[in-house]
Amino acid sequence: MSVGKTALRAYKTEIDPNPEQIVLIHKTIGTCRYVYNLFIQKNKERYEESEKFLSGYDFSKWLNNVHSKQEEFKWIKDVSSKAVKQSIMNADGAYKKFFKKLTAFPKFKKRSDYGNFYLIGSIRVKRHLIQLPTLGKVKLKEKGYIPFENVKSCTVSREGDRYFVSVLVEEDKLPKTETKKTEGVGIDMGIKEFLYTSNGESVANFSKSEQLIKLTKSLKRQQRKLSRREKGSANFRKQKVIIQRLHRKIRNIKMDLKRKLILKIVQRNPQFVTIEHLNIKGMQRNRRLSNSLQQIGIGYFIEWLRMKCLEREIELRRADRFYPSSQICSGCGERKKMPLHVRLYDCDHCGMKKDRDLNASINLKKAKEYTVLT
Template structure:
């Protein structure tokens, strides 16, 4: 089973500059490839990323004015993976999975690059990693002793992160609860048929005033000035804080669910449709529905569990979990009072129990 890890790097000032140089070369290469691809296509040619990469290595890198592309301590694999990324972008576009590739702008696009060791496995373990050409870098947390074929380094809100994939044998856990229903919600992140409830941190609501104040302060500063850039970094760090709290809650919930239950039944929600409702969009984003389902699906493989997806139209909230009677349940009603058997139960708990019945 292929798992991935992403963790923060502990860099000094020289290493930060070196990472920025690699990211800049990756961005320049991608933009050159995209512009050249468009020009060739207009002239009637059908380019591909491999031909562009060959021409770039033989003609562009040899240009004396672009000597910074081959500086000391710069891993030359950066440009190779930039062309692969461009090829993947066009593949997704032709399949209708994404929009047409766009130029990467400094300061607006994510800063990242990918490297490898010319096909050789890169050993990883502990709190230090030896990157090809770049040298030794430290991490804030210890990593498992594994090997990776390639490494991706990215920047976010002033911090640099390293991510990689590695093979791991699934770890089946004994003494699991046979079946659990998981009802996803806005007020509560998830309610289980066992009675366990995972609370929603509601980070967007908590940080809404702080972000609004920081945005007003940014609007008062001269665009492009040092104070403007400092304030922009503050806003990015606040957004990162919001995302980190949300992801932390999601990871804790999905790990607990997938590790302790053999069968996990969740509902299939129309997240894009819910996001289209401007009254619900903020709360739906806070609930992290798509990410929670994605994590459950890959963590269930890790712990030897099974995820069962209920139909989008299954009336889990409208059905009595005791007698099966179906009745209307407006969103404002938080308690399900069965009109047939008289059962009175919390709406989310009732839905979770119905989902468990499917398993």
């Protein structure tokens, strides 16, 4: 039994703001969006005029001392300064990632029914409410979930007609019981089956579940109804809320299924987990695969798996992008071409016959060249 150190943990729960607080939440999200877009626009203009890049720190000084003092922009001061500051730093970070060729050029944020902002400062939590800077006391729908002490910061978010708060809390790590490591596992992800493990287990594509099929059909019907509503009318807004709730329900079900699947994998405490390096952006350019990939959400699965492996001290490996896991025979090591429509690996050398995804997962487990992610 080893004693751990402190760690930061996030707690997300729904809040029940009053009408005045809802107005302020909408206003803060809108202001943060305006400031973010203004930072991008300002630096775009400076680039076209061959001027030096304006950093987040310098932009913040200009915004506070010049821009927001103009009569028509004084409303910027009506919301939390910390939220505005964080929005500036987010835009600054997006530019820096672009300069390092890690991401594409920063995009302007559009007005929508979704958004969030960051708060730091005096945050107090009680069983039934949370006190936030600027917003004041806000009711919690889930009572007693958030710890009362060591709250560092929080993010308030809007998802359609519902509002949430995600609180970052510093906690002592739970004492870790040393358990025996089991054999490593390889995971092959695909479209027909969501994933295959080297243990022979397969998980069907989540979109094939009866519950999600029914919800998807209902969503299509509700979207057709929305198309017949007059844009901007009261009926249009009501129908939009119905669609947002269906989207949220579908997303939450998929998220829950993925998290339970990952928990099942890491609870076995394998020595390592090996995944393939998928070119998700490249695959999404294929019009036949893009919709299926979007429905599966492989990116979220990989990120959550990485977090849980880090938490449980399991080595997460990622095989080389060009490692031919589907083309190699897991029995004898011979290699042959495997078009995507061929679902059975039939080795001409040793006679082994296996599902192509199962064969690929076994090869991933055996992979010698990989990058350690955790």
